[in-house]
Amino acid sequence: MSSASFYETRDLSANAYAALMKRSEADLSGFMEKVDPIIAAVKNEGDAALVRFGQDFDGAKPLTEATLKVSEAEFDAAFDSVDAEVIEAITYGIANIRSFHEEQKPAAMWMKEIRPGAFAGDRYTPIRSVALYVPRGKGAFPSVTMMTAVPGVVAEVPELAIFTPPTPDGSVDAATLVAARLAGVGTVYKCGGAQAVAAAAFGTQTIKPALKIVGPGSPWVVAAKRRLSDVIDPGLPAGPSEAIIFADDSVHGGLAALDLLIEAEHGPDSSAYLVTHSRRVAEEALAALPEHWAQMSEQRVAFSKAVLGGSSGGILLTASLEESYQFINDYAPEHLELLSTAPFEHLGHITEAAEILMGPHTPVCIGNFALGPNAVLPTSQGARTYGPLSVHDFVKCSSIGYVTRPAYAEMAKHARVLARYEGFSSHENAVSPMRDKYLGAN
Template sequence: MRILRTWECKIDKEIEKCKQQLNILSGVSTNRTTVLKIINDVKKHKDKALAKYSKLYDKAFLSPKDFRVKDNEIEEAYRKISLPFVKSIQRAITNIWTYQEHIRISKVSPLKTGGIVLDTLYSPLESVGVYVPGGAASYPSTVLMNAIPARAAGVNKIIMTTPPSKDGAIPPERLVAAKEAGIREIYKVGGAQAVAALAFGTETIPKVDKIVGPGNVFVTLAKKEIFGYAGIDMLAGPSEVLIIADDHANPSFVASDLLSQAEHAPGISMLVTFSELLVEQVTSELNRQITKLKRYADTKRCLKKFGVIILAKNIDECVEISNKLAPEHLQIMTQNPRALLCNIKHAGAIFLGSYTPVALGDYIAGPSHVLPTSGTARFSSGLSVNDFLKRSSVITYSRSALKTAYNDLAEISGAEGLDAHTRSVQIRLNSRSGF
């Protein structure tokens, strides 16, 4: 990992470099051209285009009748995995559901005054598409963290798309997680073509109102391009962690958390501290622990490329640096971590104390692990049940209330030159009818 000392470099410039490193959308013009081609092809040729891209990118020879996962495939998936895994998935679902129900926006009472009633109506989306990436891992947690908040909101139709392997199969852990999460439709389609299918619909895959879930740069760009035809959760970049630690932090804990982020490959690992001794100890721990990992080579390359340790002058500067970077995951491992909380302005999720690793949030704590990356925590939040609810204003005026509002309304609409607006009020006030 690179070591930067704030008193030896222009730290603001170094932070800007880190931000650019975090940005998934930098330098992607060629990829955008490819994505637009795929989207337009799927819009025009639908299932035929999906079969073509499945063969091209996933090396899977699937016809449209093969896209949807069949019941017997899910039954077979249960036979391939252990009962303890199923029980763990069920407990994770319980935790996620409990938390999401706890934070769900509840109905507010109407605001009533002088013949005016202002209501707020919250209603769930009708349909949601969950994208689950493929690759080396199975990602059952991604299924849960996207689907359970939607179900807690009351979304009736949740479908899942995910890339198949060459033989057209989906990892059993992913299928079991989907079944346990209550997803009834699963399609073996990945990449930008899956996003396009969810946004516009094909003969096999239905159009949805919102698309959620992470993916590679092509998936992210596709979500960006289809926004407006369907809603999206966010444009997610590489996963990232920033750890603020003082000289009371356990160096083995800190090192293990830096490695768990680098294990994503790419995953961005940052330590911000004022303790020279901690830096020495963490560096030693990294060298010791990394050799024991299954993904040793990829993790080591990732840590070398995306890992950084920033030595600050004091704890206040540590917090300042964190706020400038607005990390996806922020861990605070100090003697009194909660004391720093009031000064934290920007972070997707915050993990307090030595016994709260990011892994808890990734799998079972309850809040969704779908979080803003690339510094977007400055203006956005992690996915939750409330992202699957729509808000409608309900406005009711009596005739007397309309009369009271008339002069102000006429002044403003007149200034805008919209006399039909004014007349829509006048005609009601001049009418003798009660309807």
């Protein structure tokens, strides 16, 4: 049985080390050209193009223009078809996600007295409309619905709409509909891929255009977001799954291998590395993989083997803890586990990771489904400048200023000096005796 790629930092050239950093969406040049005709068709034809692409790309032959939007009857039927324990798990996860994100919600407005009689602050208002993308290509993801919908609802966005690919029978995954309704989103469109991004950007006969789109997706989705970034805010860069499992010598390598497979099973375009300075841990992990694969479905085994045996995953043995930290910070992973009985000893050394899950009892899947922090995260080294999806992605900030009559003279004096220096005569005039004349008249 094939196993994972095995690397040692001492054997890696600079080019080989850099190659380990590459993700599947790093080069989207081939996708950019392919999404152009899809985008054009949706812009020009609207619903008709969405139906055609749903039939051709998703195999949803029963899909029609009349059924692009999920009906109330379909929502009701979803609750009848989903097992009670699944509904309970979704309800539990949503409660935790809501509790977490309510803490993120900023005050509607704050102001500070900068100088006596002069006030400044911020005012937060929700974005008017946001599209939530929920992928379905390699499985059903009600968890993504939970993670995208809840912060939008907490932020009080007036118009939230979920876009997700239809199934071959022309429906939407039932658990996804359950999660949508329980989270508080009642608009779901049967539309995925690049065509969904285009529909969200331009709108169609059925679909209202949105100002922003959030949620993870395939390279097709990422390419369309980039192509349409001048039409719709594409949100944080969220592509195929990636994870680093860091393990020190306090844990068994079999546990590290178990967690290494979590993100590796998403699909062949995922990325997953075990990073450790312990040769024992690395060898135990390699030995445990066949045992773990024996307990997985055939499709997920194939996906994870493609990742771990390919150029975007495997086991990396470093020469020291410091080398492990360096690799993690260079990689800037979407998901990071600090698999250790003393994870806080390592936390201070990590600066570049979108999500950090600590200790043997916090595997990535608990973060994905149940804990509360958002699992829609920046990929492809996006963690260097982006954080997780949050309530802040659904609101916008306006600066607020208010200067009273007693504070005006001092403020005007300094503003006038800088306006003159920068050569802006109207700036200067607006805080000159010209203004005093009008103020005096009042």
